Amino acid sequence: MAQKKTPRKSIDREIRMLHGALVDLVGIMNQPQRDAAMVREAGINLDSTLFSLLVGIDRLGPVGVMELADRTGRDYTTVSRQVSKLQAQDLIVRRPSQADARVNEAVTTDKGRQMVAAIDVARNRIVTDMLTDWSDEDVQRLALLMRRLADSALVWTR
Numbered sequence: 001m002a003q004k005k006t007p008r009k010s011i012d013r014e015i016r017m018l019h020g021a022l023v024d025l026v027g028i029m030n031q032p033q034r035d036a037a038m039v040r041e042a043g044i045n046l047d048s049t050l051f052s053l054l055v056g057i058d059r060l061g062p063v064g065v066m067e068l069a070d071r072t073g074r075d076y077t078t079v080s081r082q083v084s085k086l087q088a089q090d091l092i093v094r095r096p097s098q099a100d101a102r103v104n105e106a107v108t109t110d111k112g113r114q115m116v117a118a119i120d121v122a123r124n125r126i127v128t129d130m131l132t133d134w135s136d137e138d139v140q141r142l143a144l145l146m147r148r149l150a151d152s153a154l155v156w157t158r
Helices: 014-031 032-042 048-060 067-073 076-088 110-130 137-155
Strands: 093-098 104-108
Touching: 032 048, 032 110, 048 067, 048 076, 048 137, 067 076, 067 093, 067 104, 076 093, 076 104, 076 137
Parallel strands: none
Antiparallel strands: 093 104
């Protein structure tokens, strides 16, 4: 027989606070000037409008343009044009998907991975500065809980 879950106290206030924090963070992350600042900090030559797509392709790749557009909340045709710009700079390649040859997927090249590595170093410097007054335990806990939340959200959306 299945065991019943113990009723949880209302967490409406915490959910509202979490949602507010996520809205704030997504808003900050979506500001074009933040991407431009990250590109400057990384010391790379990349149009800041292409920054998040390059990182997304590196993290998700191989990834189809439609999925990339869905994940970034951008129009497919816009993302397709921007992916073409990344390809023209030899930062990514497009190839037919192994799962469905009708789908072209994007994957970073060695040059693209080097650029993403420079971005990661810059991000680490920026976030380390942001968390300077946090304990190591708080940072570890935040990282684990954010990953757990993201994993739960991914399961929920399937």
